[in-house]
Amino acid sequence: MDVTSIKNPEFLKNMSTSQMNHLAADIRTFLIEKLSKTGGHLAPNLGVVELTLALHKEFNSPTDKLIWDVGHQTYVHKILTGRGGRFDTLRQYKGLCGFPKRSESEHDVWETGHSSTSLSAALGMAVARDLKKEDYEVVAIIGDGALTGGMALEALNNIGQMKKDMIIVLNDNEMSIAPNVGALHNMLDRIRSAEKYNRAKEDIEFLMKKIPAFGGKIASVAERVKDRLKYLLMSGVFFEELGISYLGPVDGHNISALIDNLKLARKRRGPVLIHVLTQKGKGYKPAEMDSVGTWHGTGPYKIESGAFIKPVTSAPSYSKVVSGTLQELARKDKRITVITPAMVVGSKLEGFAKEFPDRLFDVGIAEQHAATFAAGLATQKMKPVLFIYSTFLQRAYDQVLHDICRQNLNVMIAVDRAGLVGADGETHQGVFDIAFLRSLPNLKIMMGKDENELRNMVYTAIKYNDGPIAVRFPRGNGLGVAFDQHPSEIPIGKWEVLREGSDAYILSFGPMLQVAIEAAHQLQSKGLQIGVINARFIKPLDKDMLIRLAKEKKPVLTLEEGVLAGGFGSSILEFYADQKEYGLMIDRMGIPDTFVEHGSVRELLKELGLTSEHVCARISSMIAGQENQEAAKRQRVSSS
Known part of the structure; x- marks a missing residue:
């Protein structure tokens, strides 16, 4: 048919x-x-x-x-x-x-x-x-x-x-x-399919009730017989x-x-x-024949052989970078345990599970339990890693707040699939976690610009012993950068200047940094020097860097692959609003107040206005706006 x-x-x-x-x-x-x-x-x-x-x-x-x-x-x-x-x-x-x-x-x-x-x-x-x-x-x-x-x-x-x-x-x-x-x-x-069964069950219960309740031993035996028949x-x-x-x-x-x-x-x-x-x-x-879940959700494949058709890339997936780094560190640090809610395959944890079967805990579809289980481990001086998709972390919000952050426990939260995930659509886009995590006391949040920095962040998070820390990373493969010979710690709360600028600055992190750098290159051909800062710590903010930018009086654009409401850009607005003396031009680019449907990440970024072309237009508008303000100010001064 x-x-x-x-x-x-x-x-x-x-x-x-x-x-x-x-x-x-x-x-x-x-x-x-x-x-x-x-x-x-x-x-x-x-x-x-x-x-x-x-x-x-x-x-x-x-x-x-x-x-x-x-x-x-x-x-x-x-x-x-x-x-x-x-x-x-x-x-x-x-x-x-x-x-x-x-x-x-x-x-x-x-x-x-x-x-x-x-x-x-x-x-x-x-x-x-x-x-x-x-x-x-x-x-x-x-x-x-x-x-x-x-x-x-x-x-x-x-x-x-x-x-x-x-x-x-x-x-x-x-x-x-x-x-x-x-x-x-x-x-x-x-x-079960026969009505005789239900009548038989009722008859058995009726007969059991007819056995005298006195005599102790007879009554006890009767109850046990009834239970055994039931089971x-x-x-x-x-x-x-x-x-x-x-x-x-x-x-x-x-x-x-x-x-x-x-x-x-x-x-x-x-x-x-x-x-x-x-x-x-x-x-x-x-x-x-699949016994591990490989065929649960797949990309394209060859029907005859069952071989998956994968994009040609030599770069490892971000999930693999995190799981591999944890596996490497776990060989020396026996505190490290990993908890996942039914995502061993999705989060590329098979290698860790094979090498450390007694330190990998797949708790099933039980995100709330996973978070509090991790908290319990942390109270006993272990170093638990809650390895969880951003979209599923939403389900454990109270446990992260109440059981992990409130008690300031040393739990690392590996936030997989952070940002747009593409084909799975509205229910799986990892675009809300910054907004719902940023308000939690004691929690640090970071995201690397590439797989090497991500590896260093995992190392930093494991070494960090002053409370919970979240490491975000996107779906997909890295950029193909080389790894440092040995991972190193990143100073908590310190950003990185990737490109100095004299006309404006873009603050971003993770995959969106590539969009920011591309926009800066495009604007350079028009005579504009745009600085790009790797705001790798979403919380805490690099206050020294922000004060420096404020003193330079250059427009600042924030760019994030997350919701604008309560997101990273909001935290920058809050910081400068609290300072009061800085009259800085600030604009934000991110995901508006909507649910993002399915499609490739590239298509979705274009629809949302988060491409290098859109960034160029926004930055150019900001610079022009600032020039107009300054010209108007000079006009007022000369008129007076």
């Missing part, structure tokens, strides 16, 4: 199981071919093809609400809701989003790129339905990894207490589970005890079994959980 011709999921209502199986094969072929060119979340989507088909056959989207947790497994959902023809643009500028997006389709009822939110959202929709006396089903689809998130467990607790009609589909794609206990799962599936018959006892009916495990690639269990769940009152077993990467051998 040509999946690009699908307009909506209604056609599934008339399809047989055999026809749906053929469609599943067509969708897998389509995904493998399209993602080989665009990249994207291949393995998660190959694993939910039959599950998504069954959900859209049994339910009526968008009237019935299908709420996808994390959102990176919604490609099949997008195909079935009429977006197959746009897959050539997946995750590209102005193209199809890689996550659910409400403005993209009425079938996307919940937007997400962070995990563990679906259950809370689903409960909210179920409550709204009942308060408004409306009639529709609410179905949350959540993975076994996302279920470990604290927010999901909080939601389960509330769902069990409120008893609202809703269905939870637990997509369990842990590849090591199915081969080990498949027979038991199939047996439990048959038991024998119910692999889902955890959910049942919470007040959530449990069905499964179900073969997530058996469409008939999926539909049967979905029908059964619809008949039950109150919350129901269906435990579905799927194989991540199903239908594409390289992804099926």
Whole structure:
């Protein structure tokens, strides 16, 4: 079937199981071919093809609400809701989003790129339905990894207490589970799907109650027998005890079994959980054989071999520079431990994990726990490194504030993916961390201009023992600069003049320094001498440097790949406002008050007005404005 011709999921209502199986094969072929060119979340989507088909056959989207947790497994959902023809643009500028997006389709009822939110959202929709006396089903689809998130467990607790009609589909794609206990799962599936099981469970409980409560020993034995029977018959006892009916495990690639269990769940009152077993990467051998998560999210690849098509560069990724430096330092410093929330592969920590397996802690999707776990280590004179994406650090804000900064603990926060990340879009752009970290007492924040300076910053952060310190670094590869033979410490709070100027200065850090330098070169051809300062310490500011610039009375432009509201530029305005005597012309360039959608970083910078051409225009305008002010001032003096 040509999946690009699908307009909506209604056609599934008339399809047989055999026809749906053929469609599943067509969708897998389509995904493998399209993602080989665009990249994207291949393995998660190959694993939910039959599950998504069954959900859209049994339910009526968008009237019935299908709420996808994390959102990176919604490609099949997008195909079935009429977006197959746009897959050539997946995750590209102005193209199809890689996550659910409400403005993209009425079938996307919940937007997400962070995990563990679906259950809370689903409960909210179920409550709204009942308060408004409306009639529709609410179905949350959540993975076994996302279920470990604290927010999901909080939601389960509330769902069990409120008893609202809703269905939870637990997509369990842990590849090591199915081969080990498949027979038991199939047996439990048959038991769970039969009404006889529920009557048998009730009969057992009734008989246990008939045993006399006196006699001590008899009563104790009876209770133990009851408990053993419960655990024998119910692999889902955890959910049942919470007040959530449990069905499964179900073969997530058996469409008939999926539909049967979905029908059964619809008949039950109150919350129901269906435990579905799927194989991540199903239908594409390289992804099926992946045991570490390499095929979770990929760039373009060669279909025949599974080899990734990578840009030609000899420079290491910034993540690799940080993890490699930590690995090097950990050989001599036994205090160093690394904590990551399910990002060992993404943050290039495989080497550290292999060499120091007892000092690398992957805590799963549990960012809040990760931060406080690091704080606990720091109280015992360890040197923990919280290695975390900027977008995920947002989820641990209170723990960074309350447990790390307030206690002034020696935690290094390695802020990966700081700045624009490109194709993953709004939910993953790392552009807020400066604004939300800058206000925290005791915390130092820095970002290197290249991979060598980044290496020195990691060394500096490990040597620093006066409280928490954050090292930001972008996604992607370095500039290809040579490393110093040995890393060295950088004086805390001291900036670096990269280029002296007589007409104006640009203050910037990280990748944006390249934009600033390029603009300075372009303006030099017009006779303007623009200074460029590596403001590598975002906090604390280099006050001596700022006072020097103020005395020179030259315009100052701040340039950052982060939000303007509360960002680095704001801190410069605050500093000069506090000084009062300096009447300096200051302007800021950064990300305005908006969420940045997906596209290449180059395209996004152009859209946001953060290119060298835009910087040239802004600086030229500032210089002209200052000259006009001075001319007007001279005119007033001569007139008087």
